[in-house]
Amino acid sequence: MPARSHYRRVTDELRDAIERGVYPPGSLLPGEHEIGAAHGVSRATVQNAIKVLRGEGLVHPRRGRAGAGGGTYVRAIPQIRRRAVTRYRQGAREANAARGAFDTEIRSQGMVPRSDVLVAVVDAPERVAELLGTRQVVRRERRMYADDIPVQLAPSYIPASIAEGTVLEQADTGPGGMLSRLAELGYPQSRFTESVRVRRATRDEQEFLDLADDAPVMEIWHTGWTAAGLPVEVTVHAVPAYGWVLDYEWDDE
Amino acid sequence: MPARSHYRRVTDELRDAIERGVYPPGSLLPGEHEIGAAHGVSRATVQNAIKVLRGEGLVHPRRGRAGAGGGTYVRAIPQIRRRAVTRYRQGAREANAARGAFDTEIRSQGMVPRSDVLVAVVDAPERVAELLGTRQVVRRERRMYADDIPVQLAPSYIPASIAEGTVLEQADTGPGGMLSRLAELGYPQSRFTESVRVRRATRDEQEFLDLADDAPVMEIWHTGWTAAGLPVEVTVHAVPAYGWVLDYEWDDE
């Protein structure tokens, strides 16, 4: 009887318990020995089960003594909806003095947005250089949080010829964010292309997003174009694959 | 320096070997004992490594005697690009007597498309009923292949009031596929919405797409609307998360 192997049964039961609130977000799962005893299986089997949940980003173990620090924690997974078409509209970006699309987006879903930015002039990665047609770029590396939970890592690239020496090299780009400033600089964007794929998280992403090392992320390559067909900005969004929903809409022709 | 664990090292080396063509698609990896001997680790460690590759859909073990059947196979992962906006245009769908969007899409990428369809009148799943505003629907369950490799599972739902007794209940919907027939029936679609998320594969999907049971799939909810704002078709595409790239494009306002 293949039925269901032990570790899958344990996986399902733990997941179920988590989803039904027996172990609410932020709480601690019982220790591995304890779970094993409760289900009548060995610790190795419990670990197999937990490994699956880790890959799903549902739990998040830390070594160390229980009580403080150690144990396997249930993660709060913010389910975030990203409305690609509407989020870039000027009205949305600048509503209530928001600092751009992410700000508005998170707030509209009842969470508190926060983000850090690291700016530098760098050599563009190959694919970015191809898209922008130049190697010299200003990189704005953003790390974003919702309710203080890391939810997105997104470096943006703008040709240095456009951004260098402007407000785009500062952390806070003001109301409406980067797109509003680019428009003021003479590069209003009117067309967007996005490319979505799923891949394993990189080391950096694992660390920042607190993901298991075989956890999937969605990678969104976003390019903004002027009416003349000039690409002026590329952003590579990386988000935990299980935590986001991407919405698109368009008219035929 | 955490000093990579053994199984991660083995994972990386196997993945690297696969990507560099040492083990080409369709070929057989060495047995688990053999890999273990080659890397100086136990079989359990090798299995940990292979489990990761399985989750990525890169390999695909089968039990049974070597030489025929048994062993761990390297999967041919067709990398497929789905151009959401262009694929639904009439010109694209009907080019060269194609049977719809998928046909054209796969052919344009140098592969041979094939698909099976199963049609039935059913009660719509809840979310579908909400979207279409009716419970009675015709379901067209499509299983799609590229170069004879299963690449997509996609049930479509059309209100029974529209589809029942029409060509839409037949397997082959003719040149241009479902959308062209719906247009002829008086329901041309002019607006589309899509919603993308990542989730674990269901049992059915695991089996058909030949995925590990914790493998991620991308789920694309596609809705087609008439100019009057009537939803006439919902399709839920499920594809292996690591094998597809989704392209979108739109103009601002």
Added chain:
DNA sequence: TCTTATTTGTTCGTATGTATT
């Protein structure tokens, strides 16, 4: 600062089960 207790992380060896030819 050092030690210690606790908890997860990795590995091994071994055994048994299951699918396939």
Added chain:
DNA sequence: GAATACATACGAACAAATAAG
């Protein structure tokens, strides 16, 4: 039935991380 190779499980051991004392 026999042989092969993957699938799961157990028990044990030690490593690494973390915090408390």
